[in-house]
Amino acid sequence: MGMGNGAIRIGRQGQDWTVKSALDGEINIGLMGLGTVGGGVAAALLDNAEAIRRKTGRAARLRRVLVRDAGRTRQPALPPGTLTVNPEDILSDPQVHVVVETIGGDAPAGEYLERALAAGKHVVTANKEVMSRRGPALMALAQERQVNLLFEASAGGGIPIVGCLMSQLLANDIHSIRSIINGTTNYILTRMARSQTAFGDALAEAQERGYAEADPTNDIEGIDAAYKLSVLGSLAFHRRIPHQAIFTEGISRLAPEDFRYAAELGYAIKSLAIAAAAPDGGIQARVHPALVPEDHLLAKVDGVYNAVEVTGNLCGQIILHGQGAGRDATTSAVMGDLLNILRTIDNADGPPPLPLPDGGSPDAAHQVHPIDQLSSAYYMRLTCADQAGVLAQIARILGDGNISIATVIQKDTDPGSGTAQLVITTYPAREMDVQTALQSVARLGVVASVNNLIRIEE
Amino acid sequence: MGMGNGAIRIGRQGQDWTVKSALDGEINIGLMGLGTVGGGVAAALLDNAEAIRRKTGRAARLRRVLVRDAGRTRQPALPPGTLTVNPEDILSDPQVHVVVETIGGDAPAGEYLERALAAGKHVVTANKEVMSRRGPALMALAQERQVNLLFEASAGGGIPIVGCLMSQLLANDIHSIRSIINGTTNYILTRMARSQTAFGDALAEAQERGYAEADPTNDIEGIDAAYKLSVLGSLAFHRRIPHQAIFTEGISRLAPEDFRYAAELGYAIKSLAIAAAAPDGGIQARVHPALVPEDHLLAKVDGVYNAVEVTGNLCGQIILHGQGAGRDATTSAVMGDLLNILRTIDNADGPPPLPLPDGGSPDAAHQVHPIDQLSSAYYMRLTCADQAGVLAQIARILGDGNISIATVIQKDTDPGSGTAQLVITTYPAREMDVQTALQSVARLGVVASVNNLIRIEE
Numbered sequence: 001m002g003m004g005n006g007a008i009r010i011g012r013q014g015q016d017w018t019v020k021s022a023l024d025g026e027i028n029i030g031l032m033g034l035g036t037v038g039g040g041v042a043a044a045l046l047d048n049a050e051a052i053r054r055k056t057g058r059a060a061r062l063r064r065v066l067v068r069d070a071g072r073t074r075q076p077a078l079p080p081g082t083l084t085v086n087p088e089d090i091l092s093d094p095q096v097h098v099v100v101e102t103i104g105g106d107a108p109a110g111e112y113l114e115r116a117l118a119a120g121k122h123v124v125t126a127n128k129e130v131m132s133r134r135g136p137a138l139m140a141l142a143q144e145r146q147v148n149l150l151f152e153a154s155a156g157g158g159i160p161i162v163g164c165l166m167s168q169l170l171a172n173d174i175h176s177i178r179s180i181i182n183g184t185t186n187y188i189l190t191r192m193a194r195s196q197t198a199f200g201d202a203l204a205e206a207q208e209r210g211y212a213e214a215d216p217t218n219d220i221e222g223i224d225a226a227y228k229l230s231v232l233g234s235l236a237f238h239r240r241i242p243h244q245a246i247f248t249e250g251i252s253r254l255a256p257e258d259f260r261y262a263a264e265l266g267y268a269i270k271s272l273a274i275a276a277a278a279p280d281g282g283i284q285a286r287v288h289p290a291l292v293p294e295d296h297l298l299a300k301v302d303g304v305y306n307a308v309e310v311t312g313n314l315c316g317q318i319i320l321h322g323q324g325a326g327r328d329a330t331t332s333a334v335m336g337d338l339l340n341i342l343r344t345i346d347n348a349d350g351p352p353p354l355p356l357p358d359g360g361s362p363d364a365a366h367q368v369h370p371i372d373q374l375s376s377a378y379y380m381r382l383t384c385a386d387q388a389g390v391l392a393q394i395a396r397i398l399g400d401g402n403i404s405i406a407t408v409i410q411k412d413t414d415p416g417s418g419t420a421q422l423v424i425t426t427y428p429a430r431e432m433d434v435q436t437a438l439q440s441v442a443r444l445g446v447v448a449s450v451n452n453l454i455r456i457e458e
Numbered sequence: 459m460g461m462g463n464g465a466i467r468i469g470r471q472g473q474d475w476t477v478k479s480a481l482d483g484e485i486n487i488g489l490m491g492l493g494t495v496g497g498g499v500a501a502a503l504l505d506n507a508e509a510i511r512r513k514t515g516r517a518a519r520l521r522r523v524l525v526r527d528a529g530r531t532r533q534p535a536l537p538p539g540t541l542t543v544n545p546e547d548i549l550s551d552p553q554v555h556v557v558v559e560t561i562g563g564d565a566p567a568g569e570y571l572e573r574a575l576a577a578g579k580h581v582v583t584a585n586k587e588v589m590s591r592r593g594p595a596l597m598a599l600a601q602e603r604q605v606n607l608l609f610e611a612s613a614g615g616g617i618p619i620v621g622c623l624m625s626q627l628l629a630n631d632i633h634s635i636r637s638i639i640n641g642t643t644n645y646i647l648t649r650m651a652r653s654q655t656a657f658g659d660a661l662a663e664a665q666e667r668g669y670a671e672a673d674p675t676n677d678i679e680g681i682d683a684a685y686k687l688s689v690l691g692s693l694a695f696h697r698r699i700p701h702q703a704i705f706t707e708g709i710s711r712l713a714p715e716d717f718r719y720a721a722e723l724g725y726a727i728k729s730l731a732i733a734a735a736a737p738d739g740g741i742q743a744r745v746h747p748a749l750v751p752e753d754h755l756l757a758k759v760d761g762v763y764n765a766v767e768v769t770g771n772l773c774g775q776i777i778l779h780g781q782g783a784g785r786d787a788t789t790s791a792v793m794g795d796l797l798n799i800l801r802t803i804d805n806a807d808g809p810p811p812l813p814l815p816d817g818g819s820p821d822a823a824h825q826v827h828p829i830d831q832l833s834s835a836y837y838m839r840l841t842c843a844d845q846a847g848v849l850a851q852i853a854r855i856l857g858d859g860n861i862s863i864a865t866v867i868q869k870d871t872d873p874g875s876g877t878a879q880l881v882i883t884t885y886p887a888r889e890m891d892v893q894t895a896l897q898s899v900a901r902l903g904v905v906a907s908v909n910n911l912i913r914i915e916e
Contacts (some may be wrong), residue, residue, distance in 0.1 A: 055628055152626055158773040160626030168610055168618030170513055171793030314790035315616040318780035332772035335629030
């Protein structure tokens, strides 16, 4: 630990980086943002000073906290002079050794972090968007300046998945990540499955309980999950997976009957964020509802809980399950990062490089395959005329598209309209073939509507 | 990373420690043991040289491998001159930078590791017994010599729980660890639950499949789990939890009817290793069969899989699930440790201290409470006379002992012997009171036998 070592360390090889001041005394923290997570971090720093010193050998002091409005009353109460509305009070203060960022969003947080690293400050961030958009560039900068950049809270909340991918599981060739990393959608889907609630009602209930925002788009359309998957996938596969390259499909098309039919077939419906190595060396990265076998642990992740399954060549299948959001769980991740910086601050040489594939560039997005190329089993639900020969017509179109039917169930005949629900599951087929076939199916006179197409994850 | 930094670093503060040689070139690995895990590590080193260099920035070379019999044919095939039967070829070779130990058992591995650390070598070990018996002393030595001592594989196999407790979850006050960390017993219990197999038959089947050893004592009596719990508990609670202080109870008393009655009550039966903070600041540490609510994720851990649940003040409840043993999973953990040493070898200052409670000594075992003091709910199964008034007699004894009955089921009346099975569950009570009351119950004329007493974990 080098406690009591007062030597000032100078950058190696003549690099132009800030000379670290002697760190014998307290480590000064500059906290940016004092919302839900920032408030939790501030409270943890103020309330646990002695435990932090005992666990790390260093004392941490909350030196400045950046807020938008310094006049508001705050919980926890901060020492006088701590609050500031001027980011320079943190970024330009050489006595701030570590910047903890909990603002969220790319602007202005991304630039703040870049400046903090450039100034030789260690950085802890909970920011999925910044790490998704700028992760490789920030990591390169941190490495150059020989400081730490830690971001456990940017994906999976309190679940220690980021560190596991960077550290404990590093020896593995990762085959796939399959995850439930958005608590809002998982809460809604759990409600829909348990009580046959309609999507709109379940969403309204999630909003009432504070699990969904007034504008829930980012959550229910899979955008939040795509940012997180971008972070996790980049770590797992050692290449940049831009969030824009990730296929996203929301959950709003799911109906109570989909849950009922899925259960009949032995499946739960979950919104999964999946990144998987493709045989050609590329990556499949996607966020969408999926049928999951009901005896798989991912099917049993309820409510706002999150879970991440990692499959590697050595570790096999590992599942981490816990709270993916919330003040305390996210504070656990941020403070874990901060404590790890404190206990190694004397010897920090920056994070290890994010290894890139040979010849790969950090911006090489082309290696993420479009969803068209996916091979998957599918569940499809159609409303059809309740008459003989309908299935034969549909089966012929699917067969012509090289799609093999696994099961067929016909349900909920409506004598009034003369229609019935037809639920078909397929063996693995190409997404492009399935989409094309379904367009032909939709044009059949006996098909009133194609209600849903859901991928099946075995 | 300081790649290309050829500076020789000298110990600080005049400590007498080995000057590290310039580490610009390859990092030399001395592997001790070439059994199942050692063979996996050797293969991983030989087969993945390029991936290791890419992930860590350093090249690793398998310099020497200690075996008992150098004449045997080996898989993988090792470069000529690698095998040795003399530990000095590793311990006394200043060119060996990292020792990886996969021998197992305290002697001679414990002394080897002590000598390796004393010589300024980094150490990776998979040895639960050494880390349980000597962990704090070895960690202190590693810190003094400013080298790493990593031991992810010593508990939980491929599940990254050791690193999570040391790093990502470090900010938490841990309330409890509840774990399934012995795959042999979990395989046997899964078989007994699924097929109503008798214990002896399930054990024989586990032995046939290679999941249980010829002498299965260490596994089925909870000794293996106690070593692992000692390691995990010491990390979680920042104090030494000697394995001898951990209460252990094996699984051989469980009968098929216990699984049947437990299922009827909504529980699975699992052998749990539990360490929990007691209200008085002490620790409860125990390994025993327990009834677990069937909808809890721990109840769904099947076969040889392991799982660890950690509950902390910030992270809430986290569950890690994966393969707790086996060549590949254990290799994942060992190689993860090794890669982390490789990527930080230029700046290693040794592991952070294992924080001890104020005034605590590393050998303070007295803080682990005896099982007598446990407060728990219980399941008890008795064979009683099938006649009126029996329950009243038993209930009076329990009531006198301050034990409240939660449920009673009477089953499997045997007209021949005039007996029936009586299954009683209680509300939380003191273990000592329950044990005392059960002795009185056993002396009742109407009670033929007390067949089992199993703690209930909600």
